[in-house]
Amino acid sequence: MRVDPLAPLLDLADVAPALAGAREHADAAMRHRALRRHGGQVAAEVSLRAAVASAALEGHSYDLEEVRGGTVTDPVVQGALRVAEGLTGLVDLWPRAPRQVLAKLHVLAARGVVSANDLGRLTSGADRIDALSALITKNGEKSDPLLLAAIVHAELITLRPFAGPAGVVARAAARLTLIGRGFDPRGLIAAELGHLAREPEYVGSSGAYATGTPDGLRSWLRHYAAAVTTAADDLTLIGDGVLATA
Structure with a gap:
């Protein structure tokens, strides 16, 4: 028994x-009544906000409405938007071939940011990426989905194994974990919003995780839980907004 x-x-x-x-x-946020008739609209808004937040966490911050209006051409923002759009198509592949999915995510995120030769190619941390991949493929079904997503995120944000906006890849991989493991099957919990709202804590706790100490791990896991809680509250607000304009 594993x-x-x-x-x-x-x-x-x-x-x-x-x-x-x-x-x-x-769970409470995903019972919002806006999702009964306007689920697609809510999901699209969550996806947009997640992409804008993920780019901001890479130091490329723009007004949400400017991005919505299509006037922002920043390649990191555009990459984050491509990643958000491409997540659904990678859910089934993620638990079977995580290294392949990470490469695909990097191609989406970093096009126009790094050279074509660097797209999808690891620049560091190959051994730990192998260990992370084994965790996902061999033990992922045994692990608490939220805990596994937090570790996936922390490992990738610590290693930054790709050139350019590696953080966008890390946050997307965590989202894939939550979606694929059934914690958030519709992709409505944008933890990126929680990380951005608590950015100093996000940076500090990820640095603490990198120390490998029990206190460092605890700091990161508590932050991740807080970020998901904030994201759930944001989903409720988005649902309220959609109902108000329906």
Whole structure:
């Protein structure tokens, strides 16, 4: 019987309750009545905001309405939009061939930012990417989806294994994990919004994770839970807005 290698992380102080609270917030938000008749509109708005937030976390911040209006040509923003649009088509492949999906995400994110020769090509961290891929393919079904997504994100944001906007890839891979593992099957929980709203904590806790200490891991996991909780609250606000204009 295969043992979940991430299970001990749930014993870190406050981690299990934080993840459980985030899950409750997400479940409540996904019951919003706007999703019954306007689910497509809500999902499109979440996707747009997630892309804009992910680009902002890479230092390319633009007004949401300018991006919506199509006037922003920044290649990092455009890459984040391509990634957001392409997520659905990568969900099934992600648990079977994560390295292939990471390469595809980088091609989408970094086109026009890095040279064509660097698109989809690892620049560092190959051994840890192999270990992460094994975790996803061999043990992913055993792990708590939210916990697994947090580790996927942290590993990739720490390694930055691709040239250019590697953070966009990391955040997208985490979203794929939440979608594919059934935590967020419709892709409505944009953790990117929570990371941006808590950006100093995001940066600090990811740095703490990189130390590999129990306190560092705990800091990151608690942040991730808080970011997902914020994203769930944002979904509720988006749903309210859609109903108000319907």
